Amino acid sequence: MAQRRFKRICILTEALEPHPIGATIFAPFVATGLGGTPDAGTQTTEFAVTLENIGTAGTRTHRLSLQWQGATALPQPYSIQEYVITEWAACGIACAVLWHYTELRVIDTAKRGQGFDYWVKGETQEQGLEVSGILSEDAGEMQRRHREKREQLFSSLMVGGYVVIVGLARREIIVSYHAPQEAGR
């Protein structure tokens, strides 16, 4: 199977727009989580993206430039805790990269504790999307969290789907696909 070539630049607003859940709501958190301030203009952040079973079987890496608007950042001073910003920033980046690499849309929110956070629309069926944001600089933490979230994806419904881990400080993202048949492996 020929490897699909992916664009190197992802424009945040354009990649959030197609999601029926109204994913543009995450844009201020992405801008704030990436260190933006409302007085900043167009910003670009480079991410190292690891793709597992996305577009083709196996693992590969991709350099991605995420373009976002500083003006969308939360006005300062804001009284929102760091973990809240990380959580919603990760959701925004996850929606954007999912669209960028798979052209899949996030169509529904999942119940808390259902094993994953969102539902993604395929042709005629839905699958899960589990998202996690990390502030730590520790490289091992990305892999640890990925293993944990993959387990969690199958903890309730055996529908399979996607796991996206966003390392905000490390500027690193892992995007992986897990077929329903992986459950129990």
Place this chain on the structure above:
Amino acid sequence: MNAEISIKGMEPEWLAKEGAKSNKLIRARMTEQMGDVDKAMTLYAEVAQEEEQLYAYCRSLGLIEKSWIKAISAASCWEAAGDLYRALQGYESLLNDPTLTPRMRTQVCDLAEKLRERRRQWAAFSRQFQNEEQRPAAEPARTAETVAA
């Protein structure tokens, strides 16, 4: 349940409704995390009602597994909205569905039991709160006059 959830036959209008409902749920969660609990609970209650409509629609299309997910989501939103009675009714009504798979039945039973436990905790807290309110005020501080007398 060991396969994808079918959405076959869902009309664009209902898919859009589902998207709008999800956006409202995200706003409810954000609002709650930012400390505006009253507004968040109102939004959760609205989402719960919309999930119930989606449940009925999915059921009418024969999308049974999706309808279960809608019913569970509706119940959890009632719970988040503070209406534990209605949340429990939602789980109990789902448990009366004879087509529920054994795995799903186990999950719903667990959710219902956790909710009952939460309701017991709420009742205990409520009693404690009432007792605090009814406790006679502490001995009034003596004024200069009473001390002099």
